[in-house]
Amino acid sequence: xxxxxxxxxxxxxxxxxxxxxxxxxxxxxxxxxxxxxxxxxxxxxxxxxxxxxxxxxxxxxxxxxxxxxxxxxxxxxxxxxxxxxxxxxxxxxxxxxxxxxxxxxxxxxxxxxxxxxxxxxxxxxxxxxxxxxxxxxxxxxxxxxxxxxxxxxxxxxxxxxxxxxxxxxxxxxxxxxxxxxxxxxxxxxxxxxxxxxxxxxxxxxxxxxxxxxxxxxxxxxxxxxxxxxxxxxxxxxxxxxxxxxxxxxxxxxxxxxxxxxxxxxxxxxxxxxxxxxxxxxxxxxxxxxxxxxxxx
Ligand SMILES: [Fe+2]
Numbered sequence: 001x002x003x004x005x006x007x008x009x010x011x012x013x014x015x016x017x018x019x020x021x022x023x024x025x026x027x028x029x030x031x032x033x034x035x036x037x038x039x040x041x042x043x044x045x046x047x048x049x050x051x052x053x054x055x056x057x058x059x060x061x062x063x064x065x066x067x068x069x070x071x072x073x074x075x076x077x078x079x080x081x082x083x084x085x086x087x088x089x090x091x092x093x094x095x096x097x098x099x100x101x102x103x104x105x106x107x108x109x110x111x112x113x114x115x116x117x118x119x120x121x122x123x124x125x126x127x128x129x130x131x132x133x134x135x136x137x138x139x140x141x142x143x144x145x146x147x148x149x150x151x152x153x154x155x156x157x158x159x160x161x162x163x164x165x166x167x168x169x170x171x172x173x174x175x176x177x178x179x180x181x182x183x184x185x186x187x188x189x190x191x192x193x194x195x196x197x198x199x200x201x202x203x204x205x206x207x208x209x210x211x212x213x214x215x216x217x218x219x220x221x222x223x224x225x226x227x228x229x230x231x232x233x234x235x236x237x238x239x240x241x242x243x244x245x246x247x248x249x250x251x252x253x254x255x256x257x258x259x260x261x262x263x264x265x266x267x268x269x270x271x272x273x274x275x276x277x278x279x280x281x282x283x284x285x286x287x288x289x290x291x292x293x294x295x296x
Contacts (some may be wrong), residue, residue, distance in 0.1 A: 002277035006144045010272040012226025013080040014248035018093035033157040046154040064247040065103040067288035081226035082113025082187035083296045094120030112150045147173045151188040160188030160203040176214040185224040195253045221281040
């Protein structure tokens with residue numbers, strides 16, 4: 001019988017609101033993104049509305065934590081694929097969410113999303129050794145390796161990019177300890193998703209990133225990602241990419257274009273339960289009700 005090596009939860013895009021927020025225009029304001037948002041508004045699409053939770057982020061995220069804690073068995077850790085907070089002004093802002101995230105009762109490993117402050121995430125996982133300029137690191141748990149790479153450090157306009165050095169680091173880490181079960185995580189989806197909006201905010205050198213993940217097939221069990229707030233699984237060249245919902249909002253972006261019909265909100269929060277065994281990896285999607293405003 002297969003031995004269970006790790007049981008963990010994949011979550012993403014909690015988007016806690018900091019008490020002091022960066023001016024997003026200053027942080028991301030390029031002509032490219034300004035033109036994109038103008039195009040959206042001309043088509044009658046309010047991206048803000050699509051991404052706004054019907055309840056405060058703290059309430060929506062607590063519902064996630066409660067749902068995970070209702071599982072009738074213990075988990076080893078939580079893997080968070082980024083956008084932990086939305087544009088915190090500084091690392092201090094992350095101190096405010098520590099008590100909430102401690103509610104999981106197990107270690108939480110964070111990827112860096114485009115809205116995240118690198119130092120803030122380091123404060124949330126002080127025992128994790130990361131690269132200096134990027135939040136690149138490897139989780140080692142009971143013989144399982146999860147290679148986590150920071151796609152936000154070199155990205156622009158909400159998008160992602162890995163530097164040449166990061167691509168080389170990723171290739172090296174995926175090849176290391178070749179007898180151990182291997183998984184990977186990144187905030188941005190490396191592959192194109194067939195939607196103007198999703199692809200605008202993707203990884204600008206995603207083909208290069210995918211080529212690196214390909215080198216780890218067939219040992220690589222999955223690449224977990226976030227950023228797009230919805231359940232999307234993709235398989236290409238033997239690489240399995242798995243995204244999970246955001247607890248705060250789950251816009252549905254229909255592949256094929258960007259239109260008023262192509263974006264709607266469908267309350268459907270959830271998380272992915274992952275069980276890594278000595279023989280294979282199980283993925284189970286778990287849903288729970290979105291908290292309603294009147295219950296707040
Ligand atoms: Fe993101």
